[in-house]
Amino acid sequence: MNKIKPTTDFTKVKPYNQEEEKTVQLARMFNTISDKYDKFNDIMSWGMARVWRKQSLLALKKYNPKQILDIAAGTADMCIKSYQYLNPEHVTGVDISAKMLDMGRIKVANANLTDKIDLEVQDCSNLTFANESFDAATIAFGIRNFEKLDESLKQINRVLRPGGHLLILEMNEPQKGLLFKGYQLYTKVFVRMTAKYLSSDKIAYDYLTASMHAFPNGERLIEIMKKNGFKLNKYRKFTFGVCSMYLVQK
Template identity: 65%
Template sequence: MEKEKRTNKYTFQEVKPYNEKDGKTEQLVRMFDTIAAQYDKFNDLMSWGFAKLWRKRALSSLKRFHPMQILDVAAGTADMCIKAFRYLNPEKVTGIDISPKMLEIGKEKIIHAGLSEKIELQVMDCSQLSFDNNSFDAVTIAFGVRNFEKLEESLHQIYRVLKPEGHLLILELNEPQKGWLMKGYRLYIKLFVHQTAKYLSSDQNAYRYLTSSMQAFPKGKEMIEILQNNGFKLVKYKKFTFGVCSMYLMEKPTN
């Protein structure tokens, strides 16, 4: 059953890369188009180099469900799309993203992997999906949900296009919440990530945004509650690598 749209505001939705009047989505399109060529390197920095392992471990949680049609939201440079196809062997993976430049890089990776007939990429905003109801067995979002300008509208759309008993898999970066881990991670971001980012791109606002949005994004029980309030049922919640990454596996109930 489809859930009604909700209009609640969350702090992370107000975090934008540029101090301008443009909406968050418009700013993010410009930002990701600007840093597309360097994004993969920066994501490795933010994840301590564990992003590939986290994707693999998260996707393994979908194996027992054998999803045949997969939608990857915030597909970016298509790493999750390619890994989803290789690990899960579906009939098709469809990836969407708001950044044309990110998808251009993704298309090159897909061609190089020989998967052009199995993976399709489209420019699309998750809050306005053009797919029919009950189209996908699984929806994946890796390190992208914190970039949603309209979280609940996007969750409503994901719920709509998922088949009953279909699954939503979310991976998102977190700032560790306790003791020396929190202090150590903040120091790592400040002294290493921000300094290294200066050599990757001239757009320093982009990298400040990516870290500040991570800090503002709801995590753990708060995020689970948001997902449940939008109709999803919790299947599994897991933290990776001292809590730097969280995985949420949710299900769309049959009624």
């Protein structure tokens, strides 16, 4: 049984307890699983996360962004792939988990991109960058973790130049039918087995599936983005709708 109670209020889906701020708990949780995250992500998505990152990033190519901000950068996959697919001048990655970024720095160094990619500990709801600093921002598998969603979207809007793009990639829980049943079984059995196999923080994996259940997707998320100053450019579902891409513009 999942110890995290099912709820539709995503701000209440917290990994460890209801008292502490969600962001504080998440930084701790991602610090704990940072050395296992890439393997878990690959196993859980059957390697599809790499394909989804690439396909979504290619939607930005025609806008030729030169300064890119990757939010919830984690272990820097999106930063590295942004650089490789979009050839910008610079990519800045931010995340609340210092240890995820430490893993990312190793990958950035191995890719010989230390002068092209910077990684900084920052909370998306409180970015320190000047207004209109970036041509594009990206968030892959991160937005459903944001404790302060409206504030975060407002901050992204502030740091983007007028006409700049925000690309979001996020997992969805199938809504109904066989896919829904299959998905529930998959998360209950497979996620647990994977967490056990990686002998990592089991609560973290429960959180990752519970947060998917609670987070608004599709039209609901698009409405929230519109409310915070963005207009929709492109919405695309990948792989039977288990992952969605939203491209919105300031």
